[in-house]
Structures are given as C-alpha cells and as structure tokens.
Amino acid sequence: MSTSSSHPQPHPPASPAGGAIAPDDSRLARSLSHGQIAMIAMGSALGTGLFLGSGEAIGYAGPAVILAFAIGSVIAATIALAMGEMASRHPVRGGFGTLAAHYLSPYWGYLSRWLYWIVTVGVTAAEVFACGLYLSYWLPIPVWAGILIFAAVILGINLSAVGSFGAIEFILSSVKVIAVVVFILVGLFLVFVGTDGAPAPGLAGLTADGGFAPNGWAAVWIALSVVMFSFGGIELLSITAAEAKDPARSIKTAARTTIVRLAFFYVLCIGIVICLVPWRQAAAAGGDVETSPFVMVFDQVGVPAAASITNAVVLIAALSAANANLYAGSRMLHSLSVDRLAPAFLSRTTRGGVPTAGIAISLVGVLVAATLQFTGVGGVFGYLMSVVVFAVITVWALILVSYIVFRRRGITGATFRMPGGIASAVVGLIGLAAVFATVFVRESMMLAAVFGIGAVIVATILYFAVVRSRVDRRDIEAAFAEADAMREGSAGVRA
Structure with missing residues (x-):
C-alpha cells in the first residue's frame, strides 16, 4: 500500500478553471451501457455467499434468518440509494472515494479508497480461490493450478x-440471475405443490423445530453480521459512473433495480431453503458443493447430478464476482494515482482507457492465495478476509456520512433522490453500528476489528507522513467539474 514512487509524479495540465485535469493517457473510456452497469454491480454482490455461505447465517438465527436478510436489505438500500443519488449528480472517477474527499476531507477520500482497494483485493482472491476449488471438483488438478487458470481468465477479460x-x-451475471430465478420457481413449486415423492410442506418449516426464532431474537442481530456481507459489491454502482455512456440515467436505474433484485433474491431464496430443508440440516452445511442448501433442494426434486449443476452455477458466480472486483480495484488505484495519492504509473491507461498497471497490481491477493495453497501455509488468508470485513463496514459508513453532508449543502441527485433523504442515511448508519457491535460476541468480528484498525493506523501514518503534502484540492474540484460537464452533455444528447 505504499504511495512512494522512484520518479516525481507529473502534475496534470491545468483546466480552464485553474484546477487540474487528468492527462489524455490517464482518461477512462465512457463505454458502459445502461444494462451493463446494473449487471456489474449484481455480479459483485451476487457471489458465493448466497449459494454456499448461507448455512452459517441459518445456524445463528434458524428460520428467523429471513428477518436478518430483510433488515440487511434495508441497510444495503440506504447505501446503494445514497451512493446512487450522489453519483448521478457527480459521476466522478474513484466514485464514493472522490465524493468523500470532496464532501468530507481529502484524508477520508484517501482512506475510503485504499480500504476499498483492500476489500477488492481480498474478495477477488477469495472468489478465484473458490473457482479453483470448484474446478478441482471435476478435474484432478491442484487447487493452486485452478487459481492461476482463473486468474489468467479474469486478467484477460479486464485487459x-x-x-x-x-x-x-x-453474460456472467445473467447466468447467475437465471439460475436464481430457476431455483425460486422450482422451490416455490416444491413448497406449495410438491411431487409424488415429495409432498408440499407449505410454510410449516418456518416454525418447526423450536419455532421461528429458536435461538432467540438476539440471534437475528448476530446473523446480521454474516448476512450484510452478502450485499458487498453494491459500491460498484458509484465506481462505474465514471465509465458510463449516460451516467445520470444509468445510475438511477441501476441503484433502484439492483437493490430490489438482491433483496428479492436473497429473502425469497433463503425462505425457500428454510421451508424445504430442516434448518438445523441447512445450518450444518460445511461450505462445500455437496452440502450446499441449494443442492439439498435440488436433490429433493430428483435432479440428476444436482451437485454438478450447482458446482457449475457457483463457479460462474465466483468468476463473475472476481471479475467485477478486479475491475473495481483497478479503478480505485487509477483514481488514487490521478489525485497523486498513489504512484504515477498507476494512472496510465491504454488507448482504450484501460488502467493495465492497476489491474496487474490488484491481482496481488490472488497470487498470495495461490502461494499459500501451493506451500500449504494456512491462517494468513483468514486474517486477510478479516480486514476485508472491517474495511467494507468503514467504507459503507463513509458513503452515508458523505451523503448527509451532500444533502445538508442543499444538493440533490440529478435524476432521483433517496426516499427519506438524511433520515434514511441515519437509519443506515444505525444499522451499520449494530453490525459492528457484534464484535463483542463474534470472534471473527473481533479479528476484523483488530486487523482492520491496524490497517487504518498504517494508512493514516502513510497519509500524514508521505501523502498529505501531495494533496491538491484543485485535482478533486477539476474531477468534479469534468464529471458534471460530462453528465450535462449526456443529458443534452438524451434530450
């Protein structure tokens, strides 16, 4: 996470307003379409957490985990809509990080972007690691080899x-969405109609074996700390704004539809699993393909090779999430470099507007994962993911705080406003505080706090010792002026 460079970083040319703008070889290309933006965010958020990781949350709360997903959806909605409203007004490079630099301070913009880069590196590594596991389910090759194969795949796509x-x-996200829709349709049929070999259980599973909340209502709060990270990835709505053809229109649609789809998918899918599979059995899932709650449901239908079908779906889900997170990480590094908060070479782009150096550096987590798997070293990867947990909560909180300042200045979105405005953002912050409070009852959250606070301290020392002297608010203001002009130009063309 060093911000030093062997050569002085060139100051971008002056803008007419006196600020600085990115040179031509640092500009991103505005090529993303309306539907692509929504699917990129969906691709990051709809990962393996739904298909394989739901068992842990069910184990905490039992059938009441449905409430945890519903509450998580509300919190995620405040983040997505607040971020979407700001991005529709200011489709800047660096997304929420640049917004935090403008509305809070350059330090908070720096910290949020570096923390989110850590998030993307960790998630990319985790999802590619998962891809290697899923490939080894079919082929007798070592997991580290599968990691390298899929790392090459997402590298090629991002380049x-x-x-x-x-x-x-x-396309990748569409496959996941179709798979989830098929699961919902099949699941609803089994719940309310049934088959000759599997009579319809109805909603009895929601109250069987201890009632709806067998572990008490406090368990719903604890499960929320697991559930919330299923929504990780909605931040990409803000980052993609800088490469959208029509950012104001695209962000408006994507912010609304993405959170609705995610809430619908998660709540309904988990509800179906609880109705069809005894919750203690679903909670005992070990995180592999054979014990996935989704496989258990397909087995009840008598689908041949249910595990192989689910393996194909979760592999595509993991590949899509890894692909989207590598994209996000490279754009974070690009924006940091353009603002002189990271080495200068990271700002350079190809003629097609692709930040190749940022993409390569953002693969560092994947290389670490492959090395650990190859050498048999364990434990380090779990610590990395603990930092990810803490970092994403911090980023989400900064998004909501930035939004509160945004609205207090009398500014609103270009194409839509979040219902409830500041009040909704405060609700989201209270929800995030409740999630973070589980640090006192969950060991993994305690690790998240310890390693996450350590990462913040290191980043803060680097900022005040090395980076602060490079900060020039003119860079941030020029980025806003450029983005606002692009938004207005797009609106004019659309009109």
Whole structure:
C-alpha cells in the first residue's frame, strides 16, 4: 500500500478553471451501457455467499434468518440509494472515494479508497480461490493450478476494452440471475405443490423445530453480521459512473433495480431453503458443493447430478464476482494515482482507457492465495478476509456520512433522490453500528476489528507522513467539474 514512487509524479495540465485535469493517457473510456452497469454491480454482490455461505447465517438465527436478510436489505438500500443519488449528480472517477474527499476531507477520500482497494483485493482472491476449488471438483488438478487458470481468465477479460468487459460481465451475471430465478420457481413449486415423492410442506418449516426464532431474537442481530456481507459489491454502482455512456440515467436505474433484485433474491431464496430443508440440516452445511442448501433442494426434486449443476452455477458466480472486483480495484488505484495519492504509473491507461498497471497490481491477493495453497501455509488468508470485513463496514459508513453532508449543502441527485433523504442515511448508519457491535460476541468480528484498525493506523501514518503534502484540492474540484460537464452533455444528447 505504499504511495512512494522512484520518479516525481507529473502534475496534470491545468483546466480552464485553474484546477487540474487528468492527462489524455490517464482518461477512462465512457463505454458502459445502461444494462451493463446494473449487471456489474449484481455480479459483485451476487457471489458465493448466497449459494454456499448461507448455512452459517441459518445456524445463528434458524428460520428467523429471513428477518436478518430483510433488515440487511434495508441497510444495503440506504447505501446503494445514497451512493446512487450522489453519483448521478457527480459521476466522478474513484466514485464514493472522490465524493468523500470532496464532501468530507481529502484524508477520508484517501482512506475510503485504499480500504476499498483492500476489500477488492481480498474478495477477488477469495472468489478465484473458490473457482479453483470448484474446478478441482471435476478435474484432478491442484487447487493452486485452478487459481492461476482463473486468474489468467479474469486478467484477460479486464485487459480488454471496458465495453467488452461490460458485455462479458453482463453474460456472467445473467447466468447467475437465471439460475436464481430457476431455483425460486422450482422451490416455490416444491413448497406449495410438491411431487409424488415429495409432498408440499407449505410454510410449516418456518416454525418447526423450536419455532421461528429458536435461538432467540438476539440471534437475528448476530446473523446480521454474516448476512450484510452478502450485499458487498453494491459500491460498484458509484465506481462505474465514471465509465458510463449516460451516467445520470444509468445510475438511477441501476441503484433502484439492483437493490430490489438482491433483496428479492436473497429473502425469497433463503425462505425457500428454510421451508424445504430442516434448518438445523441447512445450518450444518460445511461450505462445500455437496452440502450446499441449494443442492439439498435440488436433490429433493430428483435432479440428476444436482451437485454438478450447482458446482457449475457457483463457479460462474465466483468468476463473475472476481471479475467485477478486479475491475473495481483497478479503478480505485487509477483514481488514487490521478489525485497523486498513489504512484504515477498507476494512472496510465491504454488507448482504450484501460488502467493495465492497476489491474496487474490488484491481482496481488490472488497470487498470495495461490502461494499459500501451493506451500500449504494456512491462517494468513483468514486474517486477510478479516480486514476485508472491517474495511467494507468503514467504507459503507463513509458513503452515508458523505451523503448527509451532500444533502445538508442543499444538493440533490440529478435524476432521483433517496426516499427519506438524511433520515434514511441515519437509519443506515444505525444499522451499520449494530453490525459492528457484534464484535463483542463474534470472534471473527473481533479479528476484523483488530486487523482492520491496524490497517487504518498504517494508512493514516502513510497519509500524514508521505501523502498529505501531495494533496491538491484543485485535482478533486477539476474531477468534479469534468464529471458534471460530462453528465450535462449526456443529458443534452438524451434530450
């Protein structure tokens, strides 16, 4: 996370307003379409957490986990809509990080972007690691080899022009969405109609074996700390704004539809699992393909090779999430570099507007995962993911605080406003505080706090010792002026 460079970083040319703008070889290409933006965010948020990781949350809360997902959806909605409203007004590079630099301070913009880069590196590594596991389910190859294979795949996709990247991510995310829709349709049929071999259980599973909340209502709060990270990835709505053809219109649609789809998918899917599979059995899932709650449901239908079908779906889900997070990480590094908060070479882009150096550096977590798997070293990867947990909560909180300042200045979105405005943002902050409070009852959250606070301290020391002297608010203001002009130009063309 060093911000030093062997050569002085060139100051971008002056803008007419006296600020600084990115030179031509640092500009991103505005090539992402309306549908691609929504699917990129969906691709990051709809990962393996739904397909394989739901068992842990069910174990905490039992059937009442449905409430945890519903509450999580409300919190995630405040984040997505607040971020979407700001991004529709200011479709700047660096997304929420640049917004925090403008509305809070350059320090908070710096910290949020570096923390989110850590998030993307960790999530990319985790999802590619998962891809390696899923591949080894079919092929007798070591997991580390599968990691390298899929690392090469997402590297190739991200190095292509952003329009091509968007098209591929659209396809990958569509496969996941179709799979979830099929699961919902099949599941509802089994719940309310049934088959000759499996009579319809109805909603009896929601209250069987201890009632709706067998572990008490406090368990819903604890499960929320697991559930919330299923919504990780909605931040991409803000980051993609800088490469959208029509940012104001695209962000408006994506912010609304993405959170509705995610809430619908998560709540309904988990409800179906609880109705069809005894919750203690679903909670005992070990995180592998054979014990996935989704496989248990398909087994009840008598689908041949249910595990293989689910394996294919979760592999595509993991690949899509890894692909989207690598994209996000490279754009974070690009924006930091353009604002002189990271080495200068990270700001350079190809003629197609692709930040190749940022993409390569953002693969560092994948290389670490492959090395650990190859050498048999354990434990380090779990610590990395603990930092990810803490970092994403911090980023979400900064998004909501930035929004409160945004609205207090009398500014609103270009195309839509979050219902409830500041009051909704405060609700979201209270929800995030409740999630973080589980640090006192969950060991993994305690680790998240310890390692996350350590990462913040290191980043803060680097900022005040090395980076602060490079900060020039003119860079931030020029980025806003450029983005606002682009938004107005797009609106004019659309009109």
